[in-house]
Amino acid sequence: MSAYPPASLPQSMADFKEILAICPKFRILVVGRSGVGKSSLVKTIFSIDDLSEEKIDIQDRKAGTADITHEITSKGNPHFILHDSEGFEPGSTHGLKAVEEFLKDKCDEKLSLKDRLHAIWLCIETPRTGMRLMQTADEELLSLADKLNVAVIVVFTKYDLLHSEYLRKATKLKNPTDRNIVQTTADVNAENHLEQLIKNHPDFKHEYVTVSTKEKYFKCHSMLANVTDITEKSLLAGDSWFILAVAQRVNVKQKIKAAIEIGCKSYWKDVGASLLFKDKPLPNCLSRIHLDIITIWNFDDPNQLLQPRKPFQRDMVDLIQPFTTLSLSKVFQASPQTALCLEAYIVDLMLVLYGLFFSLPKQPTKSLTNENILKSLEVYKETKLKEVHKLIRGDAPSGIFATFNPHAHKKIESNIAELICKQLGMENLL
Numbered sequence: 001m002s003a004y005p006p007a008s009l010p011q012s013m014a015d016f017k018e019i020l021a022i023c024p025k026f027r028i029l030v031v032g033r034s035g036v037g038k039s040s041l042v043k044t045i046f047s048i049d050d051l052s053e054e055k056i057d058i059q060d061r062k063a064g065t066a067d068i069t070h071e072i073t074s075k076g077n078p079h080f081i082l083h084d085s086e087g088f089e090p091g092s093t094h095g096l097k098a099v100e101e102f103l104k105d106k107c108d109e110k111l112s113l114k115d116r117l118h119a120i121w122l123c124i125e126t127p128r129t130g131m132r133l134m135q136t137a138d139e140e141l142l143s144l145a146d147k148l149n150v151a152v153i154v155v156f157t158k159y160d161l162l163h164s165e166y167l168r169k170a171t172k173l174k175n176p177t178d179r180n181i182v183q184t185t186a187d188v189n190a191e192n193h194l195e196q197l198i199k200n201h202p203d204f205k206h207e208y209v210t211v212s213t214k215e216k217y218f219k220c221h222s223m224l225a226n227v228t229d230i231t232e233k234s235l236l237a238g239d240s241w242f243i244l245a246v247a248q249r250v251n252v253k254q255k256i257k258a259a260i261e262i263g264c265k266s267y268w269k270d271v272g273a274s275l276l277f278k279d280k281p282l283p284n285c286l287s288r289i290h291l292d293i294i295t296i297w298n299f300d301d302p303n304q305l306l307q308p309r310k311p312f313q314r315d316m317v318d319l320i321q322p323f324t325t326l327s328l329s330k331v332f333q334a335s336p337q338t339a340l341c342l343e344a345y346i347v348d349l350m351l352v353l354y355g356l357f358f359s360l361p362k363q364p365t366k367s368l369t370n371e372n373i374l375k376s377l378e379v380y381k382e383t384k385l386k387e388v389h390k391l392i393r394g395d396a397p398s399g400i401f402a403t404f405n406p407h408a409h410k411k412i413e414s415n416i417a418e419l420i421c422k423q424l425g426m427e428n429l430l
Contacts (some may be wrong), residue, residue: 003074015051015290016262019239023114026240026247028104029068029083031099031141032123037157038084040213041123045224047249047300048076049366068102079247079298083117096140100148107150118240119153119231120145126156126194126210128165133197133204142206151208151234155227156194160220168188193371206235225251233322252357257429259296259350259415268416271342277332285332286317286345293346297353301368307398312373316352319385320344343416344392350420351388352380391419 032038042048064217072082083106085099104116112185122141134142145152175181198204209230211223228251234239245251245258266276277285289307294306298328306312323341356376360366421429 013050016266019262020246020295020348023079023243025073025079025114026243027081027083027114027116029085029106029117029120030100030123031085031120032157033135033137034123036123037213038121038123041121041155041157041211041227042082045227045248046074046077046080050075050346056398061086062184068098076101076302077247077249077298079243084416090126095301096144099141100144101146101148103148107148108181113240116240118235118244121152121155121227121231121336123155123157126159127197128162129193133201139203142203145206151207151236153209153227153230153234156208156210157209158212160214160217162193163187163190163211163212163217164194180296181276221250225253230255246296249298249300249314252354253426253429255297255357256350256354256420256426258425259293260429262296263292263346264417264418268346270334271339271346271416275333278334280332282330282332282338285342289342289346290316290349293349293353297357299356299368301354303367305368305370305373305383311370312377315377316345316349319348319381322389340392346388347388347392347419347423348380348385349421351384352376354424355379363430386422388419 022135030042068083068085070083072084075081083102085095085102103117104166106115108116112209112298122138124134142152142154163186166189167182170182170215173185194210198208206384207230209223209227211227212220213224214220228244228248232244232254235241235244242258242262245254248254277288290308290313294301299306301307304310320341323344324337353376356368356372359372359379360368418430421427
């Protein structure tokens with residue numbers, strides 16, 4: 001990847017640049033016995049096609065063999081660091097001691113944000129009929145975490161197997177032709193099964209989430225996104241929420257939220273008169289905005305097809321031509337017209353990338369291609385472009401607040417955020 005940022009571009013959003021400089025990678029510890037699905041979980045959430053190519057396949061190690069201090073990284077996603085502690089056996093003093101020393105070291109508040117552990121996932125296979133909720137080793141880890149006051153998220157993996165068990169039972173009890181009733185019955189009974197096991201466990205008081213990485217399981221994608229939502233809620237360390245949003249590749253709402261929160265803290269609020277862009281060529285200003293936003297989305301883009309000054313950015317610039325009477329080769333000028341131009345660019349780019357996110361297969365993961373990008377761009381042109389630009393100009397009644405007011409610069413930040421969220425049905429992020 002190219003250096004961030006290129007020297008010829010205006011400086012990045014202040015907060016954005018500072019956060020990535022301080023902590024460019026999300027650091028996570030994944031704990032669990034062999035075969036519970038740790039490797040599949042990591043590969044799917046961080047969109048890594050084949051961990052074994054990086055010699056970091058965490059699925060096939062024997063218990064106790066993983067070096068918990070080893071930093072596992074991947075070229076396919078440069079924004080996360082993985083630590084793996086293969087599930088230690090019950091009563092294994094050595095295994096538990098190694099985890100304890102690691103947690104004491106990496107959860108020290110005196111450490112810099114980039115060196116601290118940000119999250120812990122304890123992966124346990126979702127118990128089916130006749131299975132225990134947790135093994136002794138899992139209970140020992142949770143007890144240790146409580147002792148050290150460290151947050152652990154219990155991730156119940158392979159939830160689809162429990163659901164399949166109750167689906168078979170529901171099919172026998174109900175009319176199999178009424179699929180909705182059968183499905184609902186299985187959903188409720190599977191949830192009740194797990195909730196009852198948790199309720200009956202005297203010491204279970206931790207955040208937990210259920211998940212399946214099976215693409216065919218109907219709740220797969222929502223469950224994966226929920227893992228990152230629960231993880232975000234548990235984070236205590238500064239801006240680690242933002243690094244998680246960048247690193248993960250399954251939760252589109254976290255991407256939108258990160259872009260809006262960081263954007264509104266910096267140049268979105270005064271985009272038409274920003275000192276950041278003063279005396280800079282307008283193409284460089286657009287490239288700065290472009291690079292900031294695609295970095296947050298963090299697509300698997302080994303050929304750098306989304307990078308500034310590539311055909312994709314030129315196509316995006318073409319979309320905003322109706323908003324400027326100025327030559328886009330000119331130097332940035334503080335004006336309402338410039339504000340409309342930049343606002344349109346931000347909104348267009350966010351909405352095109354949203355479409356691109358959903359157009360890509362999640363499993364198996366695939367790198368971006370020109371075909372993917374062009375298709376998303378064309379879909380946006382055909383479905384949303386005219387409506388969005390109409391709202392920005394204020395031609396439609398609901399678009400009056402999207403029109404730049406030179407006497408109310410602070411309005412522009414909420415205009416951009418509101419327009420993006422309303423187009424995506426995410427008003428709850430506002």
